[in-house]
Structure formats: C-alpha cells, structure tokens
Amino acid sequence: MKKILLALGVLVLVGAGCKGGASELNIQIDSPTNVELGESFDVTVTIENPGEDAHVLDSIDIGTSYLDGIVIASSIPIFTDTFHIPVDNTTSHTFETDIPAGESLDVTFSMIAFASGLFSGDFDVCIDTGYTCEFLSISTNVIGDDEFDLSLDLDAYSLVVDAPSSASTGEVVEVKATITNNKDTDAILDSIDIAEEYIAGIDISSASPPFTDFFTLETDNTRSHSFQTTIPAGESVEVTFYGTALESGEYSGAFDVCMDVGYNCWFETISTEVVE
Numbered sequence: 001m002k003k004i005l006l007a008l009g010v011l012v013l014v015g016a017g018c019k020g021g022a023s024e025l026n027i028q029i030d031s032p033t034n035v036e037l038g039e040s041f042d043v044t045v046t047i048e049n050p051g052e053d054a055h056v057l058d059s060i061d062i063g064t065s066y067l068d069g070i071v072i073a074s075s076i077p078i079f080t081d082t083f084h085i086p087v088d089n090t091t092s093h094t095f096e097t098d099i100p101a102g103e104s105l106d107v108t109f110s111m112i113a114f115a116s117g118l119f120s121g122d123f124d125v126c127i128d129t130g131y132t133c134e135f136l137s138i139s140t141n142v143i144g145d146d147e148f149d150l151s152l153d154l155d156a157y158s159l160v161v162d163a164p165s166s167a168s169t170g171e172v173v174e175v176k177a178t179i180t181n182n183k184d185t186d187a188i189l190d191s192i193d194i195a196e197e198y199i200a201g202i203d204i205s206s207a208s209p210p211f212t213d214f215f216t217l218e219t220d221n222t223r224s225h226s227f228q229t230t231i232p233a234g235e236s237v238e239v240t241f242y243g244t245a246l247e248s249g250e251y252s253g254a255f256d257v258c259m260d261v262g263y264n265c266w267f268e269t270i271s272t273e274v275v276e
Contacts, residue, residue, distance in 0.1 A: 024051050025099070027125050027134045035113045037144025040073070043111055045125060048104040055127050057097045057105060061090040062138070063121020069142055070119055071150065073110040073261040074190075078226070083218035090122050091219070092130070099127075112263070113142040114150050152264050156183050158236075161255055163270040167245040173202050175241040175270060177257060181231040188260050189229040189237060193222040194270075195253020201274050202251055204243040222254055224262070245274040 026048040035041050049055055062072075064084070072093075079093035099105045120139035126132060158180040167173045175194075181187040194204060196216070204223075211225035231237050252271035258264055 023134075024053070025049050025055060025127060025134070027136070029123060029136060029138060031138055031140060033139075034141045034143055037113055037116050037142055037146075038148035040110065040112050043109045043138070045107040045109075046104060047099055047107070047125065047127075049099045049101060052101050054101050055099045057095045057099060057107065058126045058128060058130050058132075059092050059094050059096075060107065061085060061088070061092045061122065061124040061126065061133070063123070064089050064091055066119050066121030066123070066138055066140070067091060068119060069113060069115035069117055070111050070140060071114055071263050073112055073263055075110065076108045078213060079215070080213070081215045081218075083216075088122060088124075090124065094215075110261075112148070112150070112261075113140070113144075114148040116142045116144045116146065118142075150263055152259060152266050154266070157181060157187070157259060157266065159257055159266050159268065161257075161268050161270060163255075164272055166273045166275055167202075168275055169245055169248060171245045173243045173245050173272060175202075175204075175243070175255070177239045177241075177255070178236055179231060179239070179257060179259075180236040181233055184233050186233060187231045189227045189231060189239070190258045190260055190262050190264070191224050191226045192239065192241075193217060193220070193224045193254065193256040193258065193265070194241070195255070196221050196223060197253040198251050198255075198270060198272070199223055199243075200251060201246050201249055202243040202272055203246055204241050207239055207241045209237075209239065220254065222256065245272070248274050248276050250274075 028046050031043045032041050081094040118141045123136040123138040124133040160178045162176045213226040217224050250273045255268045255270045256265040
C-alpha cells in the first residue's frame with residue numbers, strides 16, 4: 001500500500017516512570033503525529049543500553065484504546081506472542097530479544113490507520129521481565145472520514161482448503177491450502193492462522209513449505225504460522241500442514257490465509273472428526 005507522508009514531524013515520547021532494568025536504559029519512541037486514514041506508517045522504539053550489563057527486551061504493551069484505530073501489521077524483530085492484559089487494558093507483544101551492554105536495539109512496528117480520530121494509549125516497554133517496565137504513552141491523529149476497509153480483495157486471489165472430514169486417533173492428518181494469485185503483480189503469502197480449538201485435536205507439527213515462525217494470537221485464539229512466500233502473478237502455491245489426530249471428538253475452527261500483511265486475510269473454517 002502506498003505510504004502517504006502527511007506529517008514529517010516526529011513525536012519523541014519520554015517515560016513517565018520505570019522499574020528495575022528499564023531504569024538503566026534510554027528508551028525513545030518515534031511516531032508520526034498525524035496520518036491519513038488508510039495510511040501505512042512505522043512506530044520505532046529505540047532502546048539504548050549504556051551500561052556494562054546486558055538486558056533483554058521482554059515485551060512491549062500497547063493500550064487497546066490506541067489499537068481501536070490502529071492495527072499492527074508486523075514488527076521487526078517479529079514478536080513471538082500476543083495476549084491481552086485486562087488490568088491495564090493493553091495488548092502485550094512478546095520479544096525476549098537481547099540488548100548487549102553498550103549497544104542499542106530498534107523495534108519497528110508497521111501500522112495501518114483504519115479509523116479516523118485521535119487515538120492514544122499506554123506504550124510500556126518491559127525490560128528483563130514483564131513487570132519491570134518504562135511506562136510511556138503514544139498518540140496518533142488519523143485524518144479522514146469513516147473507516148478504511150481492511151478486508152481482502154477476494155477477486156485478487158483464489159483459495160481452496162482441503163481438510164479431512166474424519167481421521168482415526170494416531171493417524172497423520174494433512175490439511176492443504178492452494179492459493180492462486182490472480183493479480184498482475186507478485187503477492188506474498190504472509191501467514192496462515194489456525195484455530196487453537198482445531199489444533200487441540202489435530203496436533204499440527206510441520207508444513208510444506210515449512211513455516212518460519214509461529215505464535216499464538218490471543219485476540220482470536222489462533223496460532224499464526226509465518227511463511228513470507230512469494231506467489232508470482234498468475235501462479236499458485238500449495239501449503240500442506242501435517243498433524244496427528246489426538247483424542248476422539250469433533251474439532252473445528254478458523255483457517256485464515258493472510259496475504260501480503262498479517263491483517264489482510266481470507267477467513268475459512270475447517271472441521272475434522274477424530275474417531276477411535
């Protein structure tokens with residue numbers, strides 16, 4: 001998506017307080033003050049470790065009041081898990097990334113503004129543990145009317161999902177997805193998210209081509225499998241997941257194929273009955 005550089009001004013946020021390892025580091029956030037509705041933009045966190053001891057970026061917690069209008073497409077380095085923290089109404093993103101002594105770490109979130117208005121909230125950077133944090137805040141004004149459509153252009157792709165209707169306990173189960181790129185340009189298979197309810201009965205352990213990472217999306221109770229596989233214009237890619245049928249029962253849930261970015265998804269449902 002084309003990035004509109006509406007505001008060149010950068011907002012530098014200073015921590016309101018901190019505990020433990022976070023107090024030994026210098027932490028700043030660079031974020032645009034204003035963006036257009038539908039615009040992609042970056043939020044970069046710079047963590048400097050001037051001391052003689054190494055530290056770890058445990059997690060970054062972002063207020064859901066901010067995410068009401070801003071969606072996170074991805075991050076570099078990639079966060080490995082997300083979950084909601086009810087006590088302060090934030091969404092925590094797990095990193096567990098080293099920050100060596102005398103060095104710095106940049107974390108860049110790729111965002112997209114999908115609703116107009118002023119969105120602000122907590123932005124807590126947690127060092128060494130999930131409760132020793134520098135407590136920051138972030139604010140972005142989204143200029144535009146109504147909402148930006150984040151749904152996938154269904155005409156741009158074709159999807160066929162094949163999951164067995166039944167399997168015996170202990171049997172190897174194959175779930176296949178064939179994705180065809182109908183566009184005139186290359187596309188990227190970003191990820192495939194499978195419901196935890198399905199994985200509870202079909203223990204997915206591998207795929208061909210192999211996924212490069214996986215993590216749980218607590219917001220919709222799915223396990224996201226990262227691929228970043230290029231699909232040339234007019235061509236298809238077939239992804240086969242391999243799992244083992246566990247205890248008997250009916251297992252069903254989401255099978256979301258996300259193209260180009262992690263929020264641009266085709267939503268399907270798969271179901272398999274496991275019998276003795």
